[in-house]
Amino acid sequence: MFNTIDNYLExxxxxxxxxxxxxxxxxxxxxREHLFLALEDARGKDPEINEVETLQSxxxxxxxxxxxxxxxxxxxxxxxxxxxxxxxxxxxxGRVFGVxxxxxxxxxxxxxxxxxxxxxxxxxxxxxxxxxSIPLMILIFGVPFAILFLLSVQGLGLLEGRLVxxxxxxxxxxxxxxxxxxLKWLDRLKALVSDRHTWLSMLYMLLQLPLGILYFTLNVxxxxxxxxxxxSPVIQKxxxxxxxxxxxxxxxxxxxxxxxxxxxxxxxxxxxxxxxRAIGWLHGRYAKWMLVNLPDESAR
Amino acid sequence: MADLSGHIKKFQKELNAGxxxxxxxxxxxxxxxxxxxxxxxxxxxxSGPEIPMMKQGSLYPVxxxxxxxxxxxxxxxxxxxGPPRRYYTITDDGRATLDEWLLIWKQTKMFVDTNLKG
Numbered sequence: 001m002f003n004t005i006d007n008y009l010e011x012x013x014x015x016x017x018x019x020x021x022x023x024x025x026x027x028x029x030x031x032r033e034h035l036f037l038a039l040e041d042a043r044g045k046d047p048e049i050n051e052v053e054t055l056q057s058x059x060x061x062x063x064x065x066x067x068x069x070x071x072x073x074x075x076x077x078x079x080x081x082x083x084x085x086x087x088x089x090x091x092x093x094g095r096v097f098g099v100x101x102x103x104x105x106x107x108x109x110x111x112x113x114x115x116x117x118x119x120x121x122x123x124x125x126x127x128x129x130x131x132x133s134i135p136l137m138i139l140i141f142g143v144p145f146a147i148l149f150l151l152s153v154q155g156l157g158l159l160e161g162r163l164v165x166x167x168x169x170x171x172x173x174x175x176x177x178x179x180x181x182x183l184k185w186l187d188r189l190k191a192l193v194s195d196r197h198t199w200l201s202m203l204y205m206l207l208q209l210p211l212g213i214l215y216f217t218l219n220v221x222x223x224x225x226x227x228x229x230x231x232s233p234v235i236q237k238x239x240x241x242x243x244x245x246x247x248x249x250x251x252x253x254x255x256x257x258x259x260x261x262x263x264x265x266x267x268x269x270x271x272x273x274x275x276x277r278a279i280g281w282l283h284g285r286y287a288k289w290m291l292v293n294l295p296d297e298s299a300r
Numbered sequence: 301m302a303d304l305s306g307h308i309k310k311f312q313k314e315l316n317a318g319x320x321x322x323x324x325x326x327x328x329x330x331x332x333x334x335x336x337x338x339x340x341x342x343x344x345x346x347s348g349p350e351i352p353m354m355k356q357g358s359l360y361p362v363x364x365x366x367x368x369x370x371x372x373x374x375x376x377x378x379x380x381x382g383p384p385r386r387y388y389t390i391t392d393d394g395r396a397t398l399d400e401w402l403l404i405w406k407q408t409k410m411f412v413d414t415n416l417k418g
Contacts, residue, residue: 029383030337030360036382037338061345063355071358074317075365 002059003052005035015069020076021292022161025173027072034062099273104169108280109273111167112215118163119212122156122205129153130202143185150192157201157291160208164291170284173292204290215279222272229265233258316354320362322405325371325390325398334375334387337363363388371397 002008009028016024038058042049062068099105129149136142161172192198232243236258242250243261253261327340335343340363341356366372371394378384390398 026364027361030364030386031357033336033383033385034338034341034356034360037336037385040382041338041342061341061356063357067355068357071355072361074313075361078317078365 002055005032005039005055008035008055008059008065011065012068015065016072019069019073020171021288022171022173023072023076025292027068031062031068035059038062096270099270099277102277104280105273105277107167107169108276108283109219111163111280111283112219112276114163114167115208115212116216117212118160119208119210122160123209125156126153126202126205143189147185147189147192150189150198153198153201153205156205157197160204160287161291164284164287168280168284168287170288172288200290204287211283218279219276222268222275226265226269226272229268230262232261232265312354316358320354320359321366322398322401324359324362324366325394325401328372328388328390329395329398334389336385336387338385340388366394370394 002011009031012028012031013024016027019027035055035058039051039055042054042058043051063071129152133142133146133149136145158173164170165172233255235241236243236252242252243258244251244253323344324340327343328335337360341359344359345356363372363374367374367388370391372388373391374386374388376384376386
């Protein structure tokens with residue numbers, strides 16, 4: 001039924017179509033590792049074996065794609081995700097202010113701050129790597145250098161995935177998908193270069209710089225403006241400094257005006273929190289689309 | 301008949317849900333070196349009964365779940381000829397948990413045996 005390992009992986013992938021792509025990637029990596037080792041083992045014992053028959057018996061012990069897929073689904077169902085999605089219906093007030101107690105909001109805010117730093121690192125890394133790899137290609141060590149660089153991009157992509165999963169609660173791959181074993185240096189480079197995933201990861205890293213700056217600016221602006229507004233009654237009351245200064249001098253607002261400002265600040269902060277959570281949600285999906293690959297999209 | 305085999309499969313699956321974690325944790329606690337999935341599968345095959353209790357492919361998600369719960373650690377080691385291998389080791393948490401699980405297992409076994417005898 002399955003003449004090659006790739007046939008089996010293809011069937012397993014089809015079987016897991018309804019599953020999370022990251023889970024599928026993990027399952028495929030496990031199956032590839034096992035089937036390859038089992039086949040190697042059999043070959044080591046008897047180099048003359050009929051490979052197709054041996055693979056059949058290995059698969060019989062490993063489990064059909066349906067069985068394997070259901071084992072992964074079953075475990076995933078029982079394992080608690082990073083953030084449990086709470087599905088309880090809340091009142092309007094609960095939904096508006098629940099954002100303050102939602103761990104996803106705080107995760108998003110933290111992620112937005114971290115993106116600023118990681119964005120700079122990724123951008124520098126990719127630009128340096130690209131501008132060194134390309135001219136070095138004319139030299140003999142250009143190829144291994146380029147391979148190392150492209151592998152590092154995939155590795156960083158995996159790392160970013162862990163960050164996204166921890167802070168944004170989106171399931172990301174826990175191990176990378178491996179390309180064909182036993183390739184020559186040049187073939188390996190070719191496989192990496194023709195892999196759409198490599199370029200998507202690289203694009204993601206480049207885009208992290210502007211996105212990181214945007215997120216950081218947005219966070220700092222919203223937080224500082226709203227906190228300043230909230231603090232305005234206290235400042236005018238205790239320091240006697242006018243919180244509004246126009247061209248023709250300081251304007252002392254009446255107390256209700258100050259309270260209104262504080263209330264405005266609180267509203268702004270709440271809106272900002274919702275915005276942060278929404279950005280986190282969007283970024284999680286975007287990161288998944290950019291960083292998770294399935295084998296038919298990668299050159300094997 | 302098809303219905304009967306469905307019942308058998310379902311029962312086996314439900315039993316395996318708990319015991320596979322126990323067995324895997326116990327194997328890794330006895331091993332002095334890190335082990336990879338295929339190695340564990342071979343070990344189970346050699347020691348196991350004629351009828352395999354579970355498909356080898358089902359071991360991997362269990363290992364992964366154990367790792368996610370911090371009972372196991374894993375490292376990826378590249379290999380010369382094939383895909384990299386994921387080596388698993390038991391954590392201190394894993395050992396402590398295993399002791400608890402063994403106790404529960406002994407009690408469960410006794411409870412089931414006693415009641416089956418009637």
